[in-house]
Amino acid sequence: MTSPAKFKKDKEIIAEYDTQVKEIRAQLVEQLKCLDQQCELRVQLLQDLQDFFRKKAEIEMDYSRNLEKLAERFLAKTRSTKDQQFKKDQNVLSPVNCWNLLLNQVKRESRDHTTLSDIYLNNIIPRFVQVSEDSGRLFKKSKEVGLQLQEDLMKVLNELYTVMKTYHMYNADSISAQSKLKEAEKQEEKQIGKSVKQEDKQTPRSPDSTSNVKFEEKHVRRSSVKKIEKMKEKRQAKYTENRLKAIKARNEYLLALEATNASVFKYYIHDLSDLIDQCCDLGYHASLNRALRTFLSAELNLEQSKHEGLDAIENAVENLDANSDKQRLMEMYNNVFCPPMKFEFQPHMGDMESQLCAQQPVxxxxxxxxxxxxxxxxxxxxxxxxxxxxxxxxxxxxxxxxxIEDFDVSDCFQYSNSMESVKSTVSETFMSKPSxxxxxxxxxxxxxxxxxxxxxxxxxxxxxxxxxxxxxxxxxxxxxxxxxxxxxxxxxxxxxxxxxxxxxxxxxxxxxxxxxxxxxxxxxxxxxxxxxxxxxxxxxxxxxxxxxxxxxxxxxxxxxxxxxxxxxxxxxxxxxxxxxxxxxxxxxxxxxxxxxxxxxxxxxxxxxxxxxxxxxxxxxxxxxxxxxxxxxxxxxxxxxxxxxxxxxxxxxxxxxxxxxxxxxxxxxxxxxxxxxxxxxxxxxxxxxxxxxxxxxxxxxxxxxxxxxxxxxxxxxxxxxxxxxxxxxxxxxxxxxxxxxxxxxxxxxxx
CATH class of the missing domain: 1.10.555.10 (Rho GTPase activation protein)
Structure with missing residues (x-):
């Protein structure tokens, strides 16, 4: 039997191993929960994006309709004025040209925002729906792969536990056989020492009696020594056998331990990363990238279209010219502004002299x-x-x-950390200045x-x-x-x-x-x-x-x-x-x-x-x-x-x-x-x-x-x-x- 101290140590080793395995098992469970939570957050994010762009599409459509109403309201007035007939000949005054371009810009923005609303509803939102479906489907498959990897890891840990128990058992048998062998060797040494002492203490007797006694004593000692030697040989053979089994068991334990550590390292360092990258996130970021780039493309093209219209207005503003407008106005109403005919001399009562008289006496x-x-x-x-x-x-x-160049309002669009500061900046407009x-x-x-x-x-x-x-x-x-x-x-x-x-x-x-x-x-x-x-x-x-x-x-x-x-x-x-x-x-x-x-x-x-x-x-x-x-x-x-x-x-x-x-x-x-x-x-x-x-x-x-x-x-x-x-x-x-x-x-x- 093994010593109580040794048996207690074995229980401590097993308890520590069980604790470590339980921690790993708890980690594996939390990993799946974390991935589940990540999937739920991803689905919720995609749903929020869909709701956001759906609402934004409604706002863009309402804004487009309001812009169209605004433009039509003033275009109807423009069509009813006489200035409209000169527009065909490109003979409008520069302020009127600015006004026409401004109305055209509003109509252009109305069409652009209608297009933007359509892109949101029929392009971007379906992309988010598709990404959400793909993400949920891929996560289910990824979870199955993750469960399989965790089962394989637990099998490796269980195998290590079995090999460790076997190693402990054979090592305990080897130690027990070694202990018995040492006990037999001690008995043999004790028996040999006892025989030597008896021969030294023996007293002289008659020749016949002495010879009989010596023979009997030698026989007894020889028989005892043989038994001890035979027991020693058996115990030596047993120890050798158990020692070999213990060495093999330890080798198996060390090999299993190395394999287990390698498996745990591979799972945590490579398998989890590959599971997230190549399974859970498969195509998610790329699809989301394409959807958001569609949004960026729509917004940038909207901005470009707006800039093109604003460039035309800016060009018209730079061409505001009073002299040209004056000339154009006089050409438009030539019969009004043309000089009248000269006043001619009107003879009175037959006086036909139309020249100054410079003769005397005047x-x-x-x-x-x-x-x-x-x-x-x-x-x-x-x-x-x-x-x-x-x-x-x-x-x-x-x-x-x-x-005076007081038209730069860029300061009103400088955003700061607090909304109050933004509000105060915007409120300081041109009309609110005391000067x-x-x-x-x-x-x-x-x-x-x-x-x-x-x-x-x-x-x-x-x-x-x-x-x-x-x-x-x-x-x-x-x-x-x-x-x-x-x-x-x-x-x-x-x-x-x-x-x-x-x-x-x-x-x-x-x-x-x-x-x-x-x-x-x-x-x-x-x-x-x-x-x-x-x-x-x-x-x-x-x-x-x-x-x-x-x-x-x-x-x-x-x-x-x-x-x-x-x-x-x-x-x-x-x-x-x-x-x-x-x-x-x-x-x-x-x-x-x-x-x-x-x-x-x-x-x-x-x-x-x-x-x-x-x-x-x-x-x-x-x-x-x-x-x-x-x-x-x-x-x-x-x-x-x-x-x-x-x-x-x-x-x-x-x-x-x-x-x-x-x-x-x-x-x-x-x-x-x-x-x-x-x-x-x-x-x-x-x-x-x-x-x-x-x-x-x-x-x-x-x-x-x-x-x-x-x-x-x-x-x-x-x-x-x-x-x-x-x-x-x-x-x-x-x-x-x-x-x-x-x-x-x-x-x-x-």
Missing amino acids: QSELVQRCQQLQSRLSTLKIENEEVKKTMEATLQTIQDIVT IAKRRANQQETEQFYFTKMKEYLEGRNLITKLQAKHDLLQKTLGESQRTDCSIASGRRSSTIRKQDSSQAIPLVVESCIRFISRHGLQHEGIFRVSGSQVEVNDIKNAFERGEDPLAGDQNDHDMDSIAGVLKLYFRGLEHPLFPKDIFHDLIACVTMDNLQERALHVRKVLLNLPKTTLIVMRYLFAFLNHLSQFSEENMMDPYNLAICFGPTLMSVPEGHDQVSCQAHVNELIKTIIIQHENIFPGPRELEGPVYSRGGNTEDYCESPHGERASTEDSVPDTTAEHHTSDDGKERNQSQAASEEPSVQVTTTD
Whole structure:
């Protein structure tokens, strides 16, 4: 029998093995459950995908129908308008073209979303159904294969258990036989030792008795030794046999153990992976890939179709052109916009003479009228050109306002982690910005100022056209000799003031006008922006040309706007302007600098190259304008508004340049010089000459009467025209009421 300790150890080994096998069996059960759960999740996912695309197809169809209704609603209106008949000839206005393309894009999106809904229902959803069926069928077969693999693995584990038990049994028998063999060997050694001791202790006796006793004792000892040797031989044979069986059993156990470990490793590392990859997932991911790629293809083609339509709209938006639309409109309604026939001379009571009579006694009268018209035209053209440049500068400001690039809404589509932040970003739209109201008000004020100047410019151009036609007819009638005589007076008048200006550092007209305005008009609303009385402007200008100072003394009986007009008219008519054209680009380059101090420093460097006489006049003028701008709350003329009025007057844009775009830079330059005049122009120590002084309390001289502002077509009345009843006489005696423009503050968008 084996020892209790050994038997207990065998039970522990078996218990540990059983525990390990139970754990493996539990793992195998959980593996099948996990695969079952994965199959259920897969089926549920495919079902959710089907429900999702089915619902999305309904939404796409509803969206398509709503888009179609929207397009048809407005297309019906378009078909009923007259513009539709021009569409056949591709003769539509660019905004109408954008509108038509927008409606076509809506119809196109409607068709595309109908197609998308059909693809969802009849292509993508059946694919998911097929994938779900294939996945369930393949999983059942995969489960059968998995169960078979698990049964084979359990057989291997059971075989290992049997081999291990056999090994334990034979090893126990071998140990028992070895123990018995050792016991027999001990008995043999004990018997031999006992025989030797008895022979040594034996006493001497008689010869006969001694021999008999020895024989009997030897026989007994020999018989005992033989029995022990025979038992030892049997036990040795038994031990050898059991030892051989134990070795064979151990070898079988080791072989089975290696095979079992290899089988377990193969099952967990290879079989399970192959079972999932090649059985459970067979074709699942590929089929799902094809279904989702069908969805991607549909969406991408929808996006491509939408982009094609948007590209067409973008092209139409880029082709929005006012000039082309104007030309197209006039071509469409040619009978409405074509010029009428000229008015022909209608003879009265047999008077067939249709030409001017330039013979005596009316010849001298015609010559005088020709001279008056030429002088008047010269003044009107200068004034109208000034109004035109102011109008163009204001137009550029309006264009800067209406063309500001505020259409980028990409920030509204920047998604963040929280929905609140997305909502707050989207809510900050164009219309919710606080600056919109201010910008709209500024735009409306600027538009009002622009239309006032436009009206003034058109009226002036109309007057110039009428007077020019009369003047040309008079010149044609009087001949080339009379034409030469008509130009003499104008040349004399324009040269008088130049001679007067060259005799002093600050021209009399500049000094006198600035002195009068600084005394009486610093708070006059709209100074330099509102047109004055043309009659008074001509009278004051003629007085200065004669060498007189009509503004001398403290009399305040002149119209402030007329005096401001005389000052601007003087600078406009200079033969050599304050800002020569050769420094135009250098000065405009300074405007690109953002830092106002650096900009002023560079402007100073450019202007210091001018003659000292020019710098003295500039220093005087801009010091006055800076002083005037400090009363902007009363006169509504801040530095920028003053720059709009004086920019076209002081610094004309050279030929070959874009007048509108360059004028904005000119205005910014004049504004900078007004603000930074102390840093730009040298002081009295560096440049000797008159300096503008603000004088005493200006508030005592700021009340200006608002006199009537009237202008006539002819600056010099026709003394011989009293007996005429023609339109010419009416025009010369007709006054123009110049109304004050409302205050305007224009913000630059440079």
